[in-house]
Amino acid sequence: xxxxxxxxxxxxxxxxxxxxxxxxxxxxxxxxxxxxxxxxxxxxxxxxxxxxxxxxxxxxxxxxxxxxxxxxxxxxxxxxxxxxxxxxxxxxxxxxxxxxxxxxxxxxxxxxxxxxxxxxxxxxxxxxxxxxxxxxxxxxxxxxxxxxxxxxxxxxxxxxxxxxxxxxxxxxxxxxxxxxxxxxxxxxxxxxxxxxxxxx
Amino acid sequence: xxxxxxxxxxxxxxxxxxxxxxxxxxxxxxxxxxxxxxxxxxxxxxxxxxxxxxxxxxxxxxxxxxxxxxxxxxxxxxxxxxxxxxxxxxxxxxxxxxxxxxxxxxxxxxxxxxxxxxxxxxxxxxxxxxxxxxxxxxxxxxxxxxxxxxxxxxxxxxxxxxxxxxxxxxxxxxxxxxxxxxxxxxxxxxxxxxxxxxxxxxxxxxxxxxxxxxxxxxxxxxxxxxxxxxxxxxxxxxxxxxxxxxxxxxxxxxxxxxxxxxxxxxxxxxxxxxxxxxxxxxxxxxxxxxxxxxxxxxxxxxxxxxxxxxxxxxxxxxxxxxxxxxxxxxxxxxxxxxxxxxxxxxxxxxxxxxxxxxxxxxxxxxxxxxxxxxxxxxxxxxxxxxxxxxxxxxxxxxxxxxxxxxxxxxxxxxxxxxxxxxxxxxxxxxxxxxxxxxxxxxxxxxxxxxxxxxxxxxxxxxxxxxxxxxxxxxxxxxxxxxxxxxxxxxxxxxxxxxxxxxxxxxxxxxxxxxxxxxxxxxx
Numbered sequence: 001x002x003x004x005x006x007x008x009x010x011x012x013x014x015x016x017x018x019x020x021x022x023x024x025x026x027x028x029x030x031x032x033x034x035x036x037x038x039x040x041x042x043x044x045x046x047x048x049x050x051x052x053x054x055x056x057x058x059x060x061x062x063x064x065x066x067x068x069x070x071x072x073x074x075x076x077x078x079x080x081x082x083x084x085x086x087x088x089x090x091x092x093x094x095x096x097x098x099x100x101x102x103x104x105x106x107x108x109x110x111x112x113x114x115x116x117x118x119x120x121x122x123x124x125x126x127x128x129x130x131x132x133x134x135x136x137x138x139x140x141x142x143x144x145x146x147x148x149x150x151x152x153x154x155x156x157x158x159x160x161x162x163x164x165x166x167x168x169x170x171x172x173x174x175x176x177x178x179x180x181x182x183x184x185x186x187x188x189x190x191x192x193x194x195x196x197x198x199x200x
Numbered sequence: 201x202x203x204x205x206x207x208x209x210x211x212x213x214x215x216x217x218x219x220x221x222x223x224x225x226x227x228x229x230x231x232x233x234x235x236x237x238x239x240x241x242x243x244x245x246x247x248x249x250x251x252x253x254x255x256x257x258x259x260x261x262x263x264x265x266x267x268x269x270x271x272x273x274x275x276x277x278x279x280x281x282x283x284x285x286x287x288x289x290x291x292x293x294x295x296x297x298x299x300x301x302x303x304x305x306x307x308x309x310x311x312x313x314x315x316x317x318x319x320x321x322x323x324x325x326x327x328x329x330x331x332x333x334x335x336x337x338x339x340x341x342x343x344x345x346x347x348x349x350x351x352x353x354x355x356x357x358x359x360x361x362x363x364x365x366x367x368x369x370x371x372x373x374x375x376x377x378x379x380x381x382x383x384x385x386x387x388x389x390x391x392x393x394x395x396x397x398x399x400x401x402x403x404x405x406x407x408x409x410x411x412x413x414x415x416x417x418x419x420x421x422x423x424x425x426x427x428x429x430x431x432x433x434x435x436x437x438x439x440x441x442x443x444x445x446x447x448x449x450x451x452x453x454x455x456x457x458x459x460x461x462x463x464x465x466x467x468x469x470x471x472x473x474x475x476x477x478x479x480x481x482x483x484x485x486x487x488x489x490x491x492x493x494x495x496x497x498x499x500x501x502x503x504x505x506x507x508x509x510x511x512x513x514x515x516x517x518x519x520x521x522x523x524x525x526x527x528x529x530x531x532x533x534x535x536x537x538x539x540x541x542x543x544x545x546x547x548x549x550x551x552x553x554x555x556x557x558x559x560x561x562x563x564x565x566x567x568x569x570x571x572x573x574x575x576x577x578x579x580x581x582x583x584x585x586x587x588x589x590x591x592x593x594x595x596x597x598x599x600x601x602x603x604x605x606x607x608x609x610x611x612x613x614x615x616x617x618x619x620x621x622x623x624x625x626x627x628x629x630x631x632x633x634x635x636x637x638x639x640x641x642x643x644x645x646x647x648x649x650x651x652x653x654x655x656x657x658x659x660x661x662x663x664x665x666x667x668x669x670x671x672x673x674x675x676x677x678x679x680x681x682x683x684x685x686x687x688x689x690x691x692x693x694x695x696x697x698x699x700x701x702x703x704x705x706x707x708x709x710x711x712x713x714x715x716x717x718x719x720x721x722x723x
Contacts, residue, residue, distance in 0.1 A: 051489075053488060054488035054489075055468075055485065056468070056469065059430070086489075090488070090489060090490055093491065093647075094470070094471030094472050094473050094491070095471070095644075096431075096471045097472075112393055113392040113393040113549075113587060113590070113621070113634075113637065114392070114393050114549035114550045114555075116634070116637050117551055117625055117629050117634075118550070118551065121633075142392060142431065142474070142641075143392045143393065143394075145218050145219065145222075145395055145398065146218075146219065146222045147219075147255070147393065147550075147555060148219060148223075148255040148256035148549065148555035149222070150549070159222050
């Protein structure tokens with residue numbers, strides 16, 4: 001396969017060409033959408049330029065940018081000489097690739113079977129009441145591997161186990177102590193950022 | 201082999217597998233090291249090791265002293281100095297985990313023999329424990345055919361869930377027309393509630409490399425991949441480290457152990473797709489594509505990576521190989537029963553007192569694993585069922601706990617041995633809700649390639665939701681069963697074919713719960 005020179009790997013669409021996806025808060029500065037060509041070249045030198053390397057390249061890109069923007073995917077397509085449809089197809093297939101910028105705060109609930117049996121559903125119900133919140137997202141994820149402490153939550157990257165799910169008020173206190181904000185009043189006007197809530 | 205250095209009279213081992221790390225073994229290690237600096241005189245060395253099995257009591261610390269071995273669970277920071285200075289202090293009793301209990305006594309470690317004994321980040325400790333000695337033995341004293349003969353005799357079957365005879369698979373790959381071959385290790389352990397492979401990867405990665413190298417030699421492959429799911433960052437880091445160390449020590453690369461055998465092994469990380477555990481989807485993902493399966497035949501053994509014969513084995517299968525070649529296939533076949541030979545690692549979780557990892561001979565009863573070793577439910581009430589095989593398996597009701605744990609018996613009951621996740625279901629979990637939980641998982645993980653799985657699982661989910669919400673009517677259970685059979689019969693790959701199993705098995709054993717839910721529906 002003919003390797004493209006770094007100069008060819010210029011983004012072929014500026015961020016301005018892409019309409020902001022719905023539900024993304026626009027009040028904050030937009031995160032970087034593309035990678036400087038020399039950084040992309042560094043990734044390609046580590047991962048190789050074969051089509052095989054695509055998933056690894058996307059991992060590194062997401063680690064650097066926080067998500068996989070359309071322009072960045074375009075950069076990768078050009079650099080690996082792959083059709084943009086193929087690159088987007090791969091990026092959208094795998095659950096761990098984010099096509100939209102992450103919210104500043106995230107709460108993930110483990111829905112592994114062990115956590116489910118120990119009442120993860122009750123924790124999710126309580127969290128659905130509290131989050132939608134500006135800047136927060138609620139994710140349901142597969143097994144986080146802490147089955148012995150289930151149900152487990154990952155709040156801003158910190159794993160917390162064994163909430164008192166059977167006790168409604170105890171759970172509310174536990175969630176507050178764990179850093180999950182109180183539910184916003186239902187009468188509050190729904191700003192655009194509120195839609196960055198539950199992902200699934 | 202380098203002779204192992206003499207062990208000090210007393211030594212501490214701290215578990216650094218992810219279960220214990222999440223429970224705080226890093227902080228415990230730090231407090232032990234801090235306490236050690238304040239003590240005059242000798243302090244026992246502290247080694248970081250892999251899984252010590254009883255994850256539910258983590259962080260775990262083993263104390264091997266002149267008066268025997270002790271195990272501590274959840275030792276607080278304040279007790280660190282006491283443990284170092286007065287190991288016999290009665291105050292430590294509160295955190296002592298009795299090692300005489302069945303959970304430890306009934307284990308039969310083969311795959312996990314070095315797990316919890318060696319530092320997973322040190323190739324020197326792996327070598328001292330004998331890792332790579334069997335590989336050297338195979339390369340210098342045996343032909344590939346003789347290696348395959350031992351694996352055939354062992355009766356080992358694929359531990360990823362399907363249970364295909366490993367020796368037969370190796371022969372199929374080896375006997376393809378001359379040309380290049382590949383080996384692939386499937387470390388995409390995706391079943392919720394399964395963490396056996398993670399335990400091996402995090403605790404003894406060199407063992408996997410040794411098993412994979414022996415497999416490559418036996419089938420004539422000189423390159424391969426380990427495909428690990430991205431959700432296992434610690435396993436990935438340790439495997440990466442182990443691969444580098446193995447290359448530096450000449451156990452990977454050209455002319456291994458002075459033989460003509462060479463092996464180039466690369467790590468590939470998934471990106472969150474359960475279906476990639478299916479072998480053809482896994483090959484697609486390794487090649488940088490969407491992880492969608494393709495029809496078989498041709499099987500990867502004939503037509504795999506780049507169209508060339510490819511051997512794909514699961515982590516636990518490969519980790520059993522060094523022991524089989526060291527002690528002989530007949531030795532391995534003497535463990536287990538009937539068509540199920542050897543040992544199997546299970547991860548025990550859910551509503552069970554002792555959560556953790558157990559390795560037992562195949563053929564022991566489910567009761568022995570769940571009640572004798574696991575200690576029954578957390579609140580002491582009788583358990584309701586045991587879920588085996590994850591989203592592809594089913595549930596075994598408590599009345600049938602005397603069923604032997606082997607490939608055939610569990611299949612007869614509508615479940616499967618699967619990869620080894622065992623989730624204990626307590627009285628409070630409604631079975632239709634559990635079935636819904638698994639179907640929802642299959643909906644999310646269906647790759648979308650074939651219609652029965654893509655659309656059928658969604659319909660199954662909606663039917664179960666109607667039942668759970670009390671909106672189901674007469675005939676709905678029959679329709680549910682019919683659709684289950686259709687999805688199972690017509691889906692392209694194992695994911696869709698097995699997706700209805702949790703529903704069908706709970707309908708078989710707990711139909712009354714479904715009927716009660718339907719009867720509650722107002723006319």
